[in-house]
Amino acid sequence: MIEFYIDTHSGVPPYLQLSQQVRRALKLGVLEQGDQLPTVKEVVARLAINPNTVSKAYRELEHEGLVAARVGVGTFVAKSLSDSSLAAHGPLRHDLEQWMLAARRAGLDDESIDALIRECFRSSSGAVLS
């Protein structure tokens, strides 16, 4: 079962954060096809947010075909997003951890690491798209 959280200062609307978290969980294989998402009631009882926010997130996910609502039962994952690339996660994660150690040993602080990663990410996204 996925555990939601809301970051009020991220500037991202709450419903988007929820649907992003679901997509992320799907990508990481934390959620698989057939798994049940928490009910709207459960989510708001924990997060103290408006139920419409949760409903909106679930509707969007349903629109994308990622989840399906079964009336009276709940909302279930319709399709896995973890694909063949999931297998690559393990070694990639390992490489990333090694890189992190190297960066720290080189004396980079958190901000520098963050800036470096974002810069590479941005330029690589542009490269991929073009």
Place this chain on the structure above:
Amino acid sequence: MIWFSWRQFRTQTIVAAGILVVVAIVFGITGLHLHHQYDTVVKHCASHADCGSVTSAFQSSDHLLQHFVQAGGILLPALLGAFWGAPLVAREFESGTFRLAWTQSVSRTTWLMGKFAVVALAAVVTSALFTAMATWWATPFDHLNNSPFSGFDARDIVPIGYALFAVTLGAAIGLLVRRTVAAMALTFFSFAGVRILLTDYVRPHFATPLRYVTAFIAPFQSSSGGAPSAITKGGPGANAWILTDTTLSRTGKVIGQNGGIGPNGEFNVDSIGHHRDVLGGLGICPNRFPSPPAHLAGQRINIGPNPAMMRAMETCINSFHLQSLFTYQPASRFWTFQWYELASYVVLSALLTSLSVWWVRRR
């Protein structure tokens, strides 16, 4: 709503019950003794020579408790009004709980009447029990008293009416003023005011007073306008409630009030050294006080009436053939008046209740 009103009132009920139990015990023990005393010693003492002293000795026994019984009877309704009636609604405004109560699924009328009913019932029962005990306790003294009307306010059934009215008044004032302490004080004093007004101006007229005319004959018994001996001889009777005692001339002109001559019966108070210009212009009678000796002239000294001068004055007054007019209520009307007064206060309570209901719905 009745259940909840009782629940809110639970502490007061327990306190009242506790006090009544204590009172019952005290009254019971002392009262039984008093009744026994009366029955054995005083009741039939007319045959004995020392009846007078025995009676007065009895009348001064348990003096403190006698005062408590009378004062308690007078104060109890006022206290109930202030402590039970005033906070009833005022407290809900002060603590803000009316915002909880008025948004439940009952109308404000139901809410108010539920509270009223509980407090009214409690006040009536408390007052009835206390008054019954007090009336029983005071019976020996009342037998020896002249008029049953003298203890009217604390006997039998009227205190129940007072108690009902007091709590109703308290609740209404609390509703208007919305501050508990202020409402309590206001209730106490306005209740007293109403009681005085009704007692002095309404009670005498529950039934048309009877009239009795007799000759005004000096000498008179007391010098303070008290009931002259004429009354005991075939007139209103010793137990009656004398409302007015007016002195009339032979032609029926009013020349005095309160059993004397002049507006305050000032016949009884003489100025020193002057002949009394008496009888409202009917004539002059000699003074009963001698003039002070020459060497004390000009000073205010009361030497005291001279018996011969007294008799001369009285003979002179009687020569004018004055009359006394009494208006009174006979003792036989005591119970009728109790019912009338009870009814008056019940009607007042009903009016106040309607007013309160109207007022609470306006908000």
Place this chain on the structure above:
Amino acid sequence: MLSVLLGGGPKLTSVLTTEALTKRYRRKTALNDCTLALPEGRVVGLVGPNGSGKTTLLNLAAGLLSPTSGSLKVLGEAPSDDPKHLERVSFVAQDTPVYSALTVEDHVSYGAHVNPRWDRDLAERRIEDLGLDPRQRAGKLSGGQRSQLALTLAIAKRPEFLILDEPVAALDPLARREFLQVLMETVADQHVSVVLSSHLVADVERVCDYIVILVSSRVQIAGDVDDLLATHHRLIGPRDADAPTGQVVIESSYTDRQSMLIVRSDGPVADPGWLVEAINLEDLVLAYMGQGRRLDRGVSADSSGS
């Protein structure tokens, strides 16, 4: 003053409608010419500075006050003393009044006795979940516990409309969070419309999907939160530039080089001279609060004849 309603789609019924609603006391006007139509089934936030008229509006809606002029309808009817109306609306007043000498259990029994729709199981479950001792006197409860008790009483009545006046203002952050959790769970569970007032925009942002901004006794703006955020922008441009056409400027501030405007627009901002940014709810509320205050002072200045 113009009161603007921005809707978020067709609203078939309104849970609270007011028409030029005004409440005046001897010396001050608590609420001035308010016209609103709050959609049902939402959690409506009533925000504004202290003394802006929030409590007055909510007390009027709860039937505890009557208007000086104008009208209001709650669930389609004027607030009244009729038990049939009273059972559809619950009110939790500011400072959550309870009967201090009576126990938690007494309060629940009270609710059961006087409310026909009372849900006894719900009440008992809530008391248990809260860990409240039924025999505890209400006066001895903490602030958070008292507000939870008041909320329980309001919820177990099964109303259609729940009115809360600053329910969490005096609570610590944990108690606040717990209160809102229960409230949201209830909204998810029962079909109930909620209006709650608060001067904490952060809470409103979390739980409300419709807001009303009340400043100086007047409604500045009311609408769907999503719509409001979509139609308000922050514009940054050079100092001497004219404001783009078709925008209503809510707030403006200037440095020697730059202008910053907060505007409301119905369409996209076409003027290329301005940098357009999204705005968050707190800044939007602050902008309207500032505008409200300025208008209020402007009105006073006019009336003094200057």
